Amino acid sequence: MTAATTAPALPDLHDTRPDVRTWVAQVADLAEPDRVVWCDGSAAERERLVAEMVAAGTLLPLDPERRPNSFLARSDPDDVARVESRTFICSEDEEDAGPTNNWREPRVMRAELAGVFAGAMRGRTMYVVPFSMGPVGGPLSHQGVQVTDSPYVVLSMTVMTRVSPRVLDVIDAGADWVPAAHSVGAPREDGEADVPWPCNPRKYIAHFPETREIWSFGSGYGGNALLGKKCFALRIASAIGRDEGWLAEHMLLVRVTSPEGRRYHVAAAFPSACGKTNFAMLQPTLPGWTVETLGDDIAWLRPGPDGRLHAINPEAGFFGVAPGTGVTTNPTAVRMLERDVVFTNVALTDDGDVWWEGLTPETPEHLVDWTGRDWTPGCGRPAAHPNSRFTVAAAQCPSIADGWEDPAGVPVDAVVFGGRRATNVPLVAQSYGWEHGVFMGATVASEQTAAAEGTVGELRRDPFAMLPFCGYNMADHWAHWLRVGDGLAPEGRPLVFQVNWFRKDADGRFLWPGFGENSRVLAWLVGQVEAARSGGPGAARPTPVGLVPAAGALDVDGLDLPDADLAALFEVDPEAWLAEAELTEDFFAQFGDRLPDALRHQLALLRERLTR
Ligand code: OXD
Ligand code: MN
Numbered sequence: 317m318t319a320a321t322t323a324p325a326l327p328d329l330h331d332t333r334p335d336v337r338t339w340v341a342q343v344a345d346l347a348e349p350d351r352v353v354w355c356d357g358s359a360a361e362r363e364r365l366v367a368e369m370v371a372a373g374t375l376l377p378l379d380p381e382r383r384p385n386s387f388l389a390r391s392d393p394d395d396v397a398r399v400e401s402r403t404f405i406c407s408e409d410e411e412d413a414g415p416t417n418n419w420r421e422p423r424v425m426r427a428e429l430a431g432v433f434a435g436a437m438r439g440r441t442m443y444v445v446p447f448s449m450g451p452v453g454g455p456l457s458h459q460g461v462q463v464t465d466s467p468y469v470v471l472s473m474t475v476m477t478r479v480s481p482r483v484l485d486v487i488d489a490g491a492d493w494v495p496a497a498h499s500v501g502a503p504r505e506d507g508e509a510d511v512p513w514p515c516n517p518r519k520y521i522a523h524f525p526e527t528r529e530i531w532s533f534g535s536g537y538g539g540n541a542l543l544g545k546k547c548f549a550l551r552i553a554s555a556i557g558r559d560e561g562w563l564a565e566h567m568l569l570v571r572v573t574s575p576e577g578r579r580y581h582v583a584a585a586f587p588s589a590c591g592k593t594n595f596a597m598l599q600p601t602l603p604g605w606t607v608e609t610l611g612d613d614i615a616w617l618r619p620g621p622d623g624r625l626h627a628i629n630p631e632a633g634f635f636g637v638a639p640g641t642g643v644t645t646n647p648t649a650v651r652m653l654e655r656d657v658v659f660t661n662v663a664l665t666d667d668g669d670v671w672w673e674g675l676t677p678e679t680p681e682h683l684v685d686w687t688g689r690d691w692t693p694g695c696g697r698p699a700a701h702p703n704s705r706f707t708v709a710a711a712q713c714p715s716i717a718d719g720w721e722d723p724a725g726v727p728v729d730a731v732v733f734g735g736r737r738a739t740n741v742p743l744v745a746q747s748y749g750w751e752h753g754v755f756m757g758a759t760v761a762s763e764q765t766a767a768a769e770g771t772v773g774e775l776r777r778d779p780f781a782m783l784p785f786c787g788y789n790m791a792d793h794w795a796h797w798l799r800v801g802d803g804l805a806p807e808g809r810p811l812v813f814q815v816n817w818f819r820k821d822a823d824g825r826f827l828w829p830g831f832g833e834n835s836r837v838l839a840w841l842v843g844q845v846e847a848a849r850s851g852g853p854g855a856a857r858p859t860p861v862g863l864v865p866a867a868g869a870l871d872v873d874g875l876d877l878p879d880a881d882l883a884a885l886f887e888v889d890p891e892a893w894l895a896e897a898e899l900t901e902d903f904f905a906q907f908g909d910r911l912p913d914a915l916r917h918q919l920a921l922l923r924e925r926l927t928r
Contacts, residue, residue: 357479414789439504454723575604623805745862753812
């Protein structure tokens with residue numbers, strides 16, 4: 317081994333399972349870092365990393381009065397979002413990755429990765445980060461070990477996951493673990509000066525679902541690099557869940573409490589940057605209701621012995637999209653971000669604070685934009701990158717739910733599928749049953765946002781909001797949902813809903829105010845849950861696409877919502893839906909015989925209801 321391994325930070329490292337040590341040594345041999353440091357997630361470690369990154373110019377300290385213990389990072393302008401075109405699922409059989417994933421033969425990908433990782437960490441430190449997704453040692457939790465040459469990634473992983481030597485204890489006791497290798501791909505030869513945000517134009521975000529491994533190269537940003545998040549908690553975990561009978565989903569998780577004090581748990585899937593964090597922290601405008609936050613991005617759902625689905629948020633922090641998070645849209649998040657935050661690619665104010673589009677109604681007169689250039693209103697450029705982010709501990713969230721770290725999770729009463737749709741999809745619709753609910757999830761389409769590379773605004777299919785995150789064939793994912801539903805107690809199955817906060821009128825005006833007013837939709841939804849428990853149909857009327865609130869059942873008291881707008885929010889245009897059914901048929905066709913019959917059947921039923 318050419319790398320000098322420093323004295324391990326962990327006193328009992330020699331007890332660490334040999335397969336962990338061997339893997340770490342193998343990556344070090346290949347990538348040739350100057351040193352290897354084992355991380356423990358402690359406050360002292362954080363301070364050390366921060367001091368190093370401030371000295372290197374990677375982190376800019378913000379004004380300590382205005383934003384205590386908070387920092388701004390500016391990424392390389394070419395490393396600002398997830399790179400789906402370079403995200404690979406390397407299953408042995410191409411069919412197991414399916415038509416919506418980029419497949420590579422594992423052998424070929426391994427050879428390519430060995431090539432790019434060779435010497436990739438020269439001149440850098442390789443950090444070893446043992447992390448747990450879910451509370452350490454919990455029955456629904458899983459362990460990983462990430463090695464990375466990015467201190468920014470270590471700092472972020474420490475916020476977003478549970479980094480602790482106790483994770484190694486769990487592994488030592490025999491638990492499975494996922495190796496996750498990461499390099500920014502920017503070796504420093506012979507003391508060459510560093511840049512604040514090293515990265516490589518050539519990127520790989522590679523997953524091996526059968527051997528449960530992650531290899532990421534070239535990017536230091538978000539889901540490309542914080543491997544516990546999309547790579548592990550969604551792509552690899554979805555494959556583990558398929559094999560073990562549970563679900564890893566791109567869903568926020570909230571607890572809704574009614575004025576009578578009854579608690580309900582709702583898991584909701586939305587495509588990236590569709591306001592999941594705002595929804596997870598919504599402040600109900602309906603008197604007497606509360607919403608508490610359990611998670612804003614990922615939920616793991618597992619059938620329990622009671623025949624219900626139990627969910628945890630496997631993450632420990634929020635990596636939220638900054639633009640659109642503001643004093644009117646999400647006052648809870650604004651309070652959460654008062655201190656101890658790492659911001660990435662937002663704008664800097666003249667008094668050393670941060671700003672982004674939508675934070676405040678007034679725009680500052682002058683800023684330094686996310687690229688470090690002077691910015692004034694009207695200069696034609698956004699001040700913050702549209703995919704700029706905050707990284708903050710979940711514990712800091714004012715609306716975090718009591719017992720949010722309960723390792724056993726919470727029982728799920730309702731599953732919601734959302735998307736950004738200017739037309740067609742009603743404000744809310746309940747499925748006619750589990751199978752129809754799976755069909756709703758499978759047919760989600762949404763206007764593209766800035767969270768990944770691509771054309772913003774273009775309508776794309778995003779089944780279960782999992783298009784870029786399913787670690788196996790999407791049609792098998794639908795079959796898995798059908799199977800999991802079959803295994804639940806009929807009265808224990810969550811009800812399934814579809815929502816759309818983004819419907820517009822012919823002039824392009826949003827019809828629904830959204831944000832805190834979405835509590836009105838939640839109130840109707842939990843009313844439906846209650847009704848189903850007592851065997852009733854609830855306050856709903858049928859439409860071809862699902863059950864929508866009966867006249868007067870959606871509480872719109874005090875809203876400035878003309879009747880015509882309310883009607884438009886629930887309008888189902890058979891012509892437009894029949895055209896959409898055509899597209900669904902085309903979309904389904906690409907899955908060939910992996911498409912579950914139940915979904916083909918649901919499409920036929922939809923067409924029948926539309927033409928009745
Ligand atoms: C995210 C995403 O960062 O979905 O959560 O892209
Ligand atoms: Mn997400």
